[in-house]
Amino acid sequence: MHCSRAIFAGLCASLVGIGLARFAYTPLIPPMIEAHWFAAKDVIYLGAANLVGYLIGALMGRPLARRYGARRTLRAMMLLASAAFFACAFPLSVTWFFGWRLMSGISGGIIMVLAAMTVLPHVPAHRKGMASGAIFLGIGLGIAASGTLVPLLLDLGMRATWLGLGGLSLLLSVASWACWPHAAHTHVPVGEPSAAAQAAVRFDLNLLYLQYALMAVGLVPMMVFLVDYVARGLGWGTHTAALFWIVYGVGAIAGPMVYGALSDRIGPAPTSHLTIWIQLGAIALMMFSTNHMVLLAATLVIGSFPPGIVPITLSRVQRILEGDAHAQNVVWSKATTVFALFQALAGYTYSYVFAHSGGDHRLLMGIGAAALAIALLADGVKKALAKPRAALL
8 A cells, every 4th residue: 555655656746747847838839829928939949948957857856855855855846846837827928937947847857866766665576667657657647638638728728728737736746745655775785796797787877878868869759740740741730630649648658557567577678679679660650651540550659658668767777786776766867867868959959950851750750760779789789798798707
């Protein structure tokens, strides 16, 4: 029961700080421009504020937890994300809006670093993959809400939409308030590992950082340009594009739980490998097929990737540094920072390429697929290097 309450708190945090705070903004971009809240270029610029804040939050998470405790910090960040929604209901100026979007991003980065590492020590080892999937299910629910709940709120008006999102976030913050567990005692392994063991761990961690960065680069094109590709690239219109975004959201709900359970069953590294192969197949279908049903199926698979790789990568961190909770926290914080940095850089780079290629969606998909292919290649290099090491041992 205590375990379930802790997982619920983690799910609420990821839903508020990332699922809603980041993804609910996407369907609000056209209405904000139409309502003349800000100029079109400012609305896009304000969207990037959340990504910048996310990177800052990833760097701040552990220092804040050390000073104030993870439980208190997580509660405060959920309240901050809720306050940002309420503040954004009043477009006083670009600076005001940017500041609050930045704050919502900071809260999301801190939640990403701290939530799972606060909850998982209270979860049995054989359920950690499924539990981390349940925690990050909040991201998928936020993506789904951005395609379903936000359009319904928009019928009530722009200000009512921001206030409604703030009210929902505050409700989730209150509901999860008493569910956060107290900090678990971290076990630090006794004895110094051998130099060879330390080198192997460093190699595995560097590979993980590289692959997580490449995954961030690989997922951005479909996450940012899917709706535009369907509406304008394929010429199917905004209503069909909205349907595709809802299907993407359904995939995002399924991804964390499916990939988390698979990590428990076959291991996180094989799951990561398999997931990338499936993504490459789905992206190829998006690039070269024009069949509605095929593209909807591919969208479902692609939607599972952004939130789904989070529990996989977290499980890999725990497997590499088994038994050392402190080291796991440090590495997860670094991995989140690397992911945030490359996601932000990729977002700006893809936007530049898109503008200077005449709006070539398939070029962006190709670049994203190349990044994922390099991540797979890195696995091959690891296996090739492992053979000589095994022979020496």
